[in-house]
Amino acid sequence: MAVDDHLVWQAIQKGWRFGIASPNTVGGYLARLHEMWKMILYWRETPEGANDENLAAAEHYAYARFFCAATGDTVCIWLGTRGYEKVKSVAFALGLERKIRTNNVNFPALRPSADSVRWGDKGAGDGRTDYRQLFPGAKPKTIEALKAIANTGFSIGGQLMSYSPH
Numbered sequence: 001m002a003v004d005d006h007l008v009w010q011a012i013q014k015g016w017r018f019g020i021a022s023p024n025t026v027g028g029y030l031a032r033l034h035e036m037w038k039m040i041l042y043w044r045e046t047p048e049g050a051n052d053e054n055l056a057a058a059e060h061y062a063y064a065r066f067f068c069a070a071t072g073d074t075v076c077i078w079l080g081t082r083g084y085e086k087v088k089s090v091a092f093a094l095g096l097e098r099k100i101r102t103n104n105v106n107f108p109a110l111r112p113s114a115d116s117v118r119w120g121d122k123g124a125g126d127g128r129t130d131y132r133q134l135f136p137g138a139k140p141k142t143i144e145a146l147k148a149i150a151n152t153g154f155s156i157g158g159q160l161m162s163y164s165p166h
Contacts, residue, residue, distance in 0.1 A: 002140070003057045003115040011058035015039040026134045033069055033130070037062035053115065060116040061123035068127025072140035077127075079107030080149040081120045088112045 011144050019086070020041045021031035040059045043049045062076050092101045100109050108117075 002051045003113075003119070004051050006019040007054040008057045008061070008119060011040060011043070012036070012056055015043075015058065015062060020088055021089035024166065029130070029134060030066070033062070033127075038147055045107065045108070051110065053110060053113060056110050057116045057119040059125075060120035062119040064123030065127040065130065067145070068124045069130035069134065070127075071142075071145040072128065072131035072135065072138060073142045074124045074128050075144040076139075076142065076149045077124045078121070081117055081124075085112045106128055134163070 015036040016032065019032040019035035021035055022028040023032045025152070037059065040062050041057060044052070044059055049055050060081070064081065067077050068074050077151045088100060088109060091097050091109075094121055097109050098105075099109070102109070
């Protein structure tokens with residue numbers, strides 16, 4: 001099933017409206033983006049939301065936008081998103097989906113999705129625009145972005161590759 005872009009955008013806007021931080025300052029704007037992402041993540045961690053591909057795409061957008069608005073770096077999130085989709089592909093092919101559950105482990109991960117990647121890319125682009133407006137003339141914080149993506153990657157990849165020798 002392909003995502004419905006209209007429903008994805010509705011979830012993103014609803015997540016933004018649920019935020020309480022005032023977006024009128026740099027810190028408040030970043031906090032509001034973080035709240036938006038966490039709210040969408042919260043909706044996904046329910047029996048109804050766990051298998052909702054529209055919410056998954058919205059979550060990809062919200063996380064990428066927050067990440068890029070805070071760091072200015074779109075390269076690391078681009079690599080991270082595609083790397084995560086590859087890890088998911090391997091996990092599903094090997095029957096190890098349970099090993100890559102990142103949030104509420106009671107709900108299965110959704111299969112890899114080009115739509116979620118596309119929405120993540122859109123979030124990254126919008127986040128980069130936010131960064132330029134929030135931090136005029138500042139260079140991207142690529143090292144910090146790389147560390148954040150690497151930590152997430154080790155967390156997910158480590159679970160997939162862990163084994164117990166007999």
